[in-house]
Amino acid sequence: MNKITQLISLGIFPVGIMLITITQIAQAQAPNSGNSQQARIFRPLKISGSTKNTPSTQALERPGAYSALSVEYNLQSLDSAIRTLPGVYTQMDGSQGAVNVNIRGLSGLGRVNMMVDGVSQSYYGISPSQYTHGQQPYSQFGSMIDPNFIVALEVEKGQLNGGNSINALAGSANFRTLAIDDVIFSPHVYGIRSKTRWGNNGIGYNGMLALGTKIALNSSQGYIGGLIALSGHNIPGNYKNGDGINSDEFATDSTFKQRPKSQLAKINYKVNDFHQLELSGRWYQNKLTRRNINTKDYFIKYNYTPFNDFIDSEVLLSNSQSHQDFSGDSLGWALRQGNSYHQSWAMNGFNTSRFSLHNIDYQFTLGSKLIATKYHRQVSTASTVDTMIRNPFSPSGKQNLASAYAKLKMDYQIYTAEFDINYTYYDVKGHKPACDAREKCFPEGAADFRLKHGGFNPGVLLSAEIIPEFQPFASYAYSMRAPNAQEAFFSNEGGASMNPFLKGEKAQTVQLGFNSYRPDLIITGDVLRLKALWYHSKLTDYIYSRGYILCRTHADDEYHRCLNNDDAFDNYDVNANVSMYIYQNNPDKVTLHGYELQADYDAGLFYSTLSYSKESSNQPMSVTYSSDAFSAGDISELPEYYLSLDSGIRLLDKRLKLGTLITITGPSKRITPSGERNESGDIMTEQYEQQPTIIDLYAKYTINRQIKLMFNVNNITNRSYSDALNRANSSAKISEKDQHTARGRTYMLGAAVRF
Incomplete structure (x- = not known):
């Protein structure tokens, strides 16, 4: 705790000095509103009667690689909804119960900063499987969040943006949950919001109920309010694909049946226009694949916004x-009654100042972000002490991050420049057990080692609103991420599998693109919004795992003979059964580049949204992704291209919406289910050719502002296909029956009530 206290003090001190300095400057500045009569050039005002100001339209009009969506009245799964965004995907794993966002082929802690209400997520899911090598579990990062609580998702790709960019190599994804104003209709004091969904073919049913209140306190816009929401699901776990084959034959079993429950509580206290306080708690309970999962998330947020352009402050703690508790021998015969525990403390504080000078509008943000994360495992019974040491189940370790960041935004007429910089320092530490006498490793004895490094990360975003139809932008960003405890302390061969020289990843990303806004394009009152961009990312010190065969002998002369002779296997100098998997930095550069397009056309009666992504990369494949090598992660390389087209019409005074969602997915890869290796020992992949075109139909009927009814038919043509980046595609079980893993035709009904 002493180290955490020091980190918090380090972050709070510069923010405090900044606030004192800005306050003094503001107090010394005299009002001068009547002395300047200079003409100002304003940007064109964007007005359209066809669409509301939604997160999606805001992202389309914002310069840079931003995407967003609203999911509050959507019957689609959260994975399906996220995959409609350009450059954004998900890592699907039905055994986890979590959502894992992929940005441009990168996923996991540090590569994508996944957040819920601005709080970074670091959950590491561990799902037992009886089909993998040694019954080792499937593992991956994610967020345990109930989809019924999510209102919107905002994604930032390949550019810096204050605290969101700390330990975020590819970008960030922030899920916004229900707020009081999402439950209560203004100016009511109380409100209720409820939603329910039922579906066949393995969807099951779920429901959510939220109660809220908001009571005015004084004439200065003060109020106190709160909400409490409860959600529950009943998910059968198995389903049928387009060929009518039950998923229990190729992907699932009886342990996939689940009944997750979740709760959300928030309290808002606004004293006046200056002070506002928010407290939030979110809880999740589930039993899935022979483990009990319990998560708890809390935050407290304070905003100070006096009538002063120099002070707009926020602090979030x-x-x-x-907790993941594993029953019986779910982790295999060698480990019993396992437990995996994770805890993370974080603080993010910043202040934004706004002022004008020589016809230039400035917005300056200065802040600090601190995160202290701990992972710990415990096993009640192990067959031997050596088994406990040489086992990659839930690697233990700590990761501390301390950062300071600044952002300056300058607006002059039609031009905007945004300059970002942050300094991030990481400290990853844990225990390395002693190596066996036959192994050459450093250090050979037991030791606590630390991976420490710090660096500056600059970025710039330039844009111009030349005309509404052409608003170009260009950006450059240098970003970094710390090694994770799961990489540094992976231990299938104990200390020999741990790399005390592992370095963090760095990325340089260049983006060029433009926004386009055109009202009255075809008919009066319609509007077209478009964002198109090209990006190129170059990654240094890319972290991935490789496999090595260990020499059996320890004597130096025999050891060198083993290493340098091709007949080592023939002479039994090596033991093919002792394979060491170790995470290392790739000596070669890894590049990601591609194109993204999103267009939204709305004419009131008719609407259509197009999303298209095309990407190429040369990412090396981690051997530990394979089901016969402990399944620590999964392939994250995006399909060669993918497209979604959401089109429909509005009838009955726009109360009835009838639409279709068309999805086209190009060639994609999967890890070979059998775990085949090439001559270098690297894991091999197989390519899926282009998947068939999938068509979903939906209808939404708004009876009044209180009641909405929804109906969906997914995969209406009942095509047999596989979702890209689905863990089931590479499972050991599917090698027995090579089946397509996606659902066949599925019907869903839903309703939402709010009053």
Whole structure:
């Protein structure tokens, strides 16, 4: 706790000095509103009667690689909804119960900063499987969040943006949950919001109920309010694909049946226009694949916004915890009654100042973000002490991050420049057990080692609103991420599998693109919004795992003979059964580049949204992704291209919406289910050719502002296909029956009530 206290003090001190300095400057500045009569050039005002100001339209009009969506009245799964965004995907794993966002082929802690209400997520899911090598579990990062609580998702790709960019190599994804104003209709004091969904073919049913209140306190816009929401699901776990084959034959079993429950509580206290306080708690409970999952997330947020352009401050303190308790021999015969625990403390504080000078509008943000995360495992019974040491189940370790960041935004007439910089320091530490006498490793004895490094990360975004139809932008960003405890302390061969020289990843990303806004394009009152861009990312010190065969002998002369002779296997100098998997930095550069397009046309009666992504990369494949090598992660390379087209019409005074969602997915890869290796020992992949075109139909009927009814038919043509980046595609079980893993035709009904 002493180290955490020091980190918090380090972050709070510069923010405090900044606030004192800005306050003094503001107090010394005299009002001068009547002395300047200079003409100002304003940007064109964007007005359209066809669409509301939604997160999606805001992202389309914002310069840079931003995407967003609203999911509050959507019957689609959260994975399906996210995959309609350009450059954004998900890592699907039905055994996890979590959402894992992929940005441009990168996913996991540090590569994508996944957040819920601005709080970074670091949950590491561990799902037992009886089909993998040694019954080792499937593992991956994610967020345990109930989809019924999500209102919107905002994604930032390949550019810096204050605290969101700390330990975020590819970008960030922030899920916004229900707020009081999402439950209560203004100016009511109380409100209720409820939603329910039922579906066949393995969807099951779920429901959510939220109660809220908001009571005015004084004439200065003060109020106190709160909400409490409860959600529950009943998910059968198995389903049928387009060929009518039950998923229990190729992907699932009886342990996939689940009944997750979740709760959300928030309290808002606004004293006046200056002070506002928010407290939030979110809880999740589930039993899935022979483990009990319990997560708890808390945060407290304070905003100070006096009538002063130099002060707009926010401080957010959060705590996240997760417990995974494994029953019996779910982790295999060698480990019993396992437990995995994770806890993260975080603080993010910043202030934004706004002022004008020589016809230039400035917005300056200065802040600090601190995160302290701990992972710990415990096993009640192990067959031997050596088994406990040489086992990659839930690697233990700590990761501390301390950062300071600044952002300056300058607006002059039609031009905007945004300059970002942050300094991030990481400290990853844990225990390395002693190596066996036959192994050459450093250090050979037991030791506590630390991976420490710090660096500056600059970025710039330039844009111009030349005309509404052409608003170009260009950006450059240098970003970094710390090694994770799961990489540094992976231990299938104990200390020999741990790399005390592992370095963090760095990325340089260049983006060029433009926004386009055109009202009255075809008919009066319609509007077209478009964002198109090209990006190129170059990654240094890319972290991935490789496999090595260990020499059996320890004598130096025999050891060198083993290493340098091709007949080592023939002479039994090596033991093919002793394979060491170790995470290392790739000596070669890894590049990601591609194109993204999103267009939204709305004419009131008719609407259509197009999303298209095309990407190429040369990412090396981690051997530990394979189901016969402990399944620590999964392939994250995006399909060669993918497209979604959401089109429909509005009838009955726009109360009835009838639409279709068309999805086209190009060639994609999967890890070979059999775990085949090439001559270098690297894991091999197989390519899926282009998947068939999938068509979903939906209808939404708004009876009044209180009641909405929804109906969906997914995969209406009942095509047999596989979702890209689905863990089931590479499972050991599917090698027995090579089946397509996606659902066949599925019907869903839903309703939402708010009053």
